[in-house]
Amino acid sequence: MEKIINKKRYNSDTAEHIGHESYGFRNDFYAWEEDLYKTKKGQYFLVGSGGALTKYAISHGNNSTGGSEELHLLTKEEAIAWLQVNDNEALSKHFANIIEEG
Secondary structure: OOOEEOOOOEEEOOOOEEEEEEOOOOOOOEEEEEEEOOOOOOOOOEEEEOOOOOOOOOOEOEEEEEOOEEEEEOOOHHHHHHHHHHHHHHHHOHHHHHHHOO
8 A cells, every 4th residue: 555644655565564463354344454564764654454344444425334444654652552462473573672571
């Protein structure tokens, strides 16, 4: 996915893929998928998509909804928080310098 925000291009094809999480099966109204990326300049962004009964649902009018795909910019702290919930392996790999022994 590619999106221009504030005159800057964010492209999942050219950014570094950091983490992934998904739920459900394709064509399921409850299915969703999210991927975390980092640009060469260090900006994190999340590409997510989902069915008609997910947070990615969009209205089509007449009480009808459908799925969509979105791109959202994240701060480094938001990216770390997302990884803590969704992809601990990627958190350990990409942020090993901030992980401490418990």
